[in-house]
Amino acid sequence: MKALETEYKKQISLDIPDLWDRIEAGVDEYEATKTTEAEVKVVDIDRKKKNNKKIIVMIGKIAGAAACMLLAATVIFNFGTRKNASIKADSGMAFMANSTTCEEAPAAEYAAEAAEEAYWTDEEAVECEESVAADTAGTAMTETAEETAPAMDNAAAKEASEVKTADVLNEAAKDSAVSINADTAEMASIIADDTACGEQEAAKIAAILADCDVVTITEISRLPVEIMDSDWYMSNGYWNINTDVYGVNAIDVNGDSVDYGLYIERNGDSSTLKAIGKDKPYKDLVYENQ
Amino acid sequence: MTEEAFSLSVSKILAGDKTGLREIYDAYLAYIYQIVYGVVGRKEDAEDITSEFFIKFWQQADKYKAGSGHKGYLATMARNMAIDHLRKHKREILDDFTANDEDDVSSIKEPVSEDNTEAQVVEDISLQEALDKLKPEEKQIVDMKVLSEMTFAEIARLLNIPMGTVTWRYREAIKKLRRYGYEGT
Numbered sequence: 041m042k043a044l045e046t047e048y049k050k051q052i053s054l055d056i057p058d059l060w061d062r063i064e065a066g067v068d069e070y071e072a073t074k075t076t077e078a079e080v081k082v083v084d085i086d087r088k089k090k091n092n093k094k095i096i097v098m099i100g101k102i103a104g105a106a107a108c109m110l111l112a113a114t115v116i117f118n119f120g121t122r123k124n125a126s127i128k129a130d131s132g133m134a135f136m137a138n139s140t141t142c143e144e145a146p147a148a149e150y151a152a153e154a155a156e157e158a159y160w161t162d163e164e165a166v167e168c169e170e171s172v173a174a175d176t177a178g179t180a181m182t183e184t185a186e187e188t189a190p191a192m193d194n195a196a197a198k199e200a201s202e203v204k205t206a207d208v209l210n211e212a213a214k215d216s217a218v219s220i221n222a223d224t225a226e227m228a229s230i231i232a233d234d235t236a237c238g239e240q241e242a243a244k245i246a247a248i249l250a251d252c253d254v255v256t257i258t259e260i261s262r263l264p265v266e267i268m269d270s271d272w273y274m275s276n277g278y279w280n281i282n283t284d285v286y287g288v289n290a291i292d293v294n295g296d297s298v299d300y301g302l303y304i305e306r307n308g309d310s311s312t313l314k315a316i317g318k319d320k321p322y323k324d325l326v327y328e329n330q
Numbered sequence: 331m332t333e334e335a336f337s338l339s340v341s342k343i344l345a346g347d348k349t350g351l352r353e354i355y356d357a358y359l360a361y362i363y364q365i366v367y368g369v370v371g372r373k374e375d376a377e378d379i380t381s382e383f384f385i386k387f388w389q390q391a392d393k394y395k396a397g398s399g400h401k402g403y404l405a406t407m408a409r410n411m412a413i414d415h416l417r418k419h420k421r422e423i424l425d426d427f428t429a430n431d432e433d434d435v436s437s438i439k440e441p442v443s444e445d446n447t448e449a450q451v452v453e454d455i456s457l458q459e460a461l462d463k464l465k466p467e468e469k470q471i472v473d474m475k476v477l478s479e480m481t482f483a484e485i486a487r488l489l490n491i492p493m494g495t496v497t498w499r500y501r502e503a504i505k506k507l508r509r510y511g512y513e514g515t
Contacts, residue, residue: 041508041511041512041513042457042511042512042513043512043513044457044476044504044507044512044513044514044515045476045514045515047457047512048457048461048476048477049360049364049476049477051457051458052360052363052364052367052477053360053363053364055373056359056360056363056380057377059355059359059377059380059381059384060352060355062381063351063355063381063384063385063388064348066381066382066384066385067348067351067385067388070385070388070389071346
C-alpha cells in the first residue's frame with residue numbers, strides 16, 4: 041500500500057511548471073503601475089500647489105483692489121466733506137465780512153481761508169448773492185447755492201433795512217416828535233391790550249422806548265416760548281411762567297436798527313416791566329420800573 | 331524554510347528586492363500549487379492562481395506579521411484565492427465536472443464486488459489512473475482534503491452541500507483508491 045497523500049503531492053509537484061517568469065513580469069508591471077500612480081499623485085500635488093498659488097495670488101489681487109477702492113472711497117468722502125465745509129465757509133464769508141467785529145476776526149480769517157479752498161470763486165459768490173437779493177434763488181440755485189441762501193438772505197435783508205432806514209430818517213426829520221409819540225403809544229396800547237396791564241404801565245413803556253431813543257417801531261411781536269427757553273434768557277432770570285415777552289424791532293435816532301425785548305413779569309397784583317436789548321450790553325439796556 | 335529565513339525574505343521584498351520573493355517561490359511553489367489545485371481541480375487555473383498568489387504576496391508583504399506561522403499564513407492565503415476563483419467560475423467548473431462524469435461513465439470499469447475484494451489490490455496502476463477512476467465530485471473532495479488540507483466542514487461550506495455528503499463521498503473515494511493500492515487517511 042502506498043500513502044495516498046505523499047504520492048499525490050509528489051505527483052502534483054512533478055507537474056508544476058516554472059511560473060517565475062510570469063510572476064516576475066507581474067511584479068514588474070505592478071511596480072511600473074505603482075510608480076506611475078506615484079507620479080500621478082506628485083503631479084496632482086504639484087497641480088494643487090499651483091492652484092493654491094493661483095488662488096493666493098488672486099486673493100492678493102482682490103485684496104489689493106479692495107484696498108484701492110477703500111482708499112479711493114476715503115479720499116472721495118474726505119474730499120466731499122471738505123468741499124462742503126469750504127462751501128459753507130464760502131457762503132458765510134460775505135455775511136461775516138459785513139458784520140464782523142474785532143472779536144470775531146479769527147472766525148472771519150478762517151472763513152477767508154476756507155473760501156480760498158472752495159470751488160466757488162468770489163465772482164461766483166457775488167453773482168449768487170445778487171441773484172438771491174433779486175429773489176431768484178428758489179428757482180435757479182444749485183444745492184450749493186441753497187446752502188448759501190441764508191447768509192445771502194441776511195445780507196439782502198440788511199441791504200433792504202438800510203434802504204428803509206434812510207426813508208424812516210427822512211420822515212423822522214420831518215416830524216420826529218409825532219412819530220415817536222405815535223409809535224410808543226401804539227406799542228403801549230398793543231402790550232396793554234395783550235397783557236391787561238393798566239394805562240400806567242403803558243405810559244412806562246412809552247417812557248422806556250423814548251429813553252432808548254426809539255424813533256420808529258418797525259415790528260412788535262410776542263416772543264414764542266421756545267425762544268424764551270434759551271440759555272441766555274434762562275441764565276439771566278428774565279423768564280419764568282409769569283412772564284410775557286415782546287420783541288420790538290425799532291429804529292433809533294441814529295438810524296440804526298435795534299432790537300429790544302420788553303417783558304412784563306407779574307407777581308400777584310403787582311407787575312414788573314423790563315426792557316432788554318439783544319445787541320448792546322445788558323446794563324445799558326435794562327430799565328426797571330417797579 | 332524557517333521563520334527567520336522567511337522573515338528575512340519578506341524584508342527583502344519590502345526593500346524592493348525580488349530575490350526575497352524568489353526564495354519564497356523556490357521553497358513554497360509546490361505547496362501553494364497543490365493547495366490551489368486541490369480546490370480548483372484544473373491545471374490551467376491552478377497555474378494562473380499560483381502566479382497571482384506570488385504577485386499578490388509581493389504587493390501585500392507588509393501585511394505579514396512575523397511569528398504568526400508563515401506556512402499557515404501562506405496556505406490560508408492560497409486557499410482563499412482558489413476558493414474565490416472557484417466561486418467566480420463555479421458554473422464553468424461544475425459543467426466540466428458533469429462532462430467528465432458523463433465521459434467517465436462509459437470508460438469506468440465496473441469495480442469488483444465489495445464482497446470479494448474490499449481489502450485487496452485488484453490492479454496495480456498509477457496514481458493518476460487511480461484518481462481517474464473516481465467520480466468528479468469524489469475527486470474534488472479528495473483534492474481538497476489531501477492537497478489543500480481542508481476540513482470536512484470547510485469543504486461542505488465551500489461546496490454548499492451537507493457535511494455528511496462530503497464525508498460519505500470521501501469515504502467512497504478512499505475505498506476505490508485502496509483497491510488500486512493507495513491508502514488514504
